[in-house]
Amino acid sequence: MKYFFETYGCQMNKAESSSFEQLFLEHGWTAAEGPETADFIVINTCSVRATAESRIDGRLGFYTMLGRQRKKAGSSFTLAVVGCMAERLKDELKKQYPVVDYVIGTFQRYKFDDLITAAENGVKAGPIEEEPVYTFSEFSYEPGAFQAYVPIMHGCNNFCTYCIVPYVRGREVSRSPEAILHELDLLSAKNVREITLLGQNVNSYRWNAAASASGSAAHPTEDDIDFPVLMQMIADHLRETKSNIGWVRFMSSHPKDLSERLIDVIAKEDVFCRHIHLPVQHGSTRILAAMNRRYTREDYLAKVRMIREKLPGVSLTTDIMLGFPGETDADFEEAVTLLQEVRYEAAFMYYYNPREGTKACTMPDQISMEIKKARLARVIETQLEINRTEMAKRAGTTVKVLCECVSKDNPDELLGRTEQDEHVVFMADASLIGTFQTVQLLELTGNTFRGTLLK
Ligand code: SF4
Structure with missing residues (x-):
């Protein structure tokens, strides 16, 4: 029998689809x-x-x-709808599209x-039935x-207001x-070379074995394993087991929870890639407060300075949202100057879209589409x-590069990714796909480097 997946949204959905796919394969x-x-x-x-x-609505048609x-x-x-929309709309989906056999919430x-x-x-x-926890x-x-x-x-x-x-997705569960x-051992046995630790907010990782066994709500204690401790455990484990996994990344990080202890662990362990995605969302403290981000522009910039000091050569990327309700011209200028001050290697830039069921959706002073588009264009x-x-x-x-695939433009070239998350193409044989190589970066074409493979 045959299965087919359509997966939308974030990396968490992609990981979940892969785990469902494993079940089909086991069968x-x-x-x-x-x-x-x-x-x-x-449909995930x-x-x-x-x-x-709306796109998924179209697909259901x-x-x-x-x-x-x-x-x-x-x-x-058999048609199953899983993921966030299934959790949000549950019975409504089933009523509107009788062709759907199962709506599987979180x-x-x-x-x-x-x-x-x-x-x-x-x-x-x-x-x-629903499980009490994820x-x-x-x-x-x-x-x-x-x-x-x-x-x-x-x-x-x-609960960011937007x-x-x-x-x-419910409350945090580690x-x-x-x-x-x-799981890292299983992946190493399959010759996986790079992993990305995933969570809606990976820095909030916290494991308390006793609380988990009793099913009680965990109050933080000194014995908890938090994200820096977990990262150290992972680095030690990969070293001790002589794992095939050579690179570890993580996402997404909430700036308020990214600690100096975490950066110290990354600094002393080469297995952690020198790339941190740190979504700022805005450069104005007033707008950050309206978004309920719980840090100020100054807090964020202080973390950036700390990261750059402890991790020389690190690349920083971000997400930034323009046109949040109440954003004035002065707030917008602060978003622009933040980009100029941090100088990210890349940014995901987008304008605010009201999301039904969130606090920001009913906030006064919504910004017109015309202004949102103009501000986004300037930021881009x-x-x-x-x-x-x-x-x-x-x-x-x-630089060290993980060879990912044959280049689309030239079958004699490979496309690779650097530790800092940059793309580079270079002449090399397809047998190197999935291996780490050393490459010298030459000139930049668009967003991709041209490079030379070094022996
Ligand atoms: S944007 Fe805010 S509320 Fe949404 S997942 Fe990230 S931290 Fe949580």
Whole structure:
């Protein structure tokens, strides 16, 4: 039997889809080339932006048609909607799209295995209860991959006023260090070379074995394993086991929770990539307060200085949002000057989109689309100029690169990624894909370096 996945949104969704895929493979299923030939289709949804939900609505229209055709032809057809939109809209989705067999919310995913068995038997599984807490999947490995995402925590307690995540993903839950280290061993055995530790806010990772065993709400204690301690455990474990994993990244970090202790661990362990994604969201303290980010512009800049001092050569990237309700021209200028001051290597820039169910959605002084677009355009122009200047300074340096794939433009070249998260193309044989190599960066073309492979 065959499965097909459509995955939207963040890396957490991609990791979850990979772990569901493992279940299908364990049952002996194979991947379909497209939805038309699949017996079981999974749509892993995203609710972060309204546009993502409208896209999924469009896809469900397509699946309504496909489901009718397949059922008329007597073919097996099961459609499951999972992820944030499934959690947010639950019964509504089912009512609006009767073609959907299962709507699996955040706290029901532990039952996925039963749904596969039911499809194999040509029946429908009964109602699925909710688990009181989020259950982590064991293994989010994509067959053949040499890079993998490893979820370490889930949910968010921060309630930024523009964000739907805490409502659809629930409160923070961390995974046990033993389960994380075990997954690293499994990935190393599959020859995975690079992992990214994932969480809605990885810096909030906190494991208390006693509290977890009793199911009680954890109050922080001195014995807890927090993110810096976990990172040290990971570095020691990879060294002791002579793991194939050579690079470790992590995301996403909330600036208020990124500690000096964490940066000290990264500084002394080469396995951690010198790249930190630190979403600032805005440069005005007044707007940061309205967003409930719980740090000021000055707090953020102080962390940037600390990181750069302790991790020479680190690359910093960010997310920044323009046009939040109440943003004045002066606030906007502070966003621009923050970019100019930090000089990020890259930034994800976007304008505020009201999200139904969040506090910011009903705030006064919403900004017109015209102004939002104009502000975004100016910020993009500023950041592109910074990118070009900062990246050009790296030309001539020698770097370690993980070879990712054959270049799209030239089959004799490989595309690789540096520790600092830059792309580089260079002449090399495809047999090097999935290995670390040393490359000298030459000139910059667009956002990609041209390089030379060094022996
Ligand atoms: S930290 Fe803020 S933006 Fe990030 S997931 Fe939590 S509420 Fe959303």
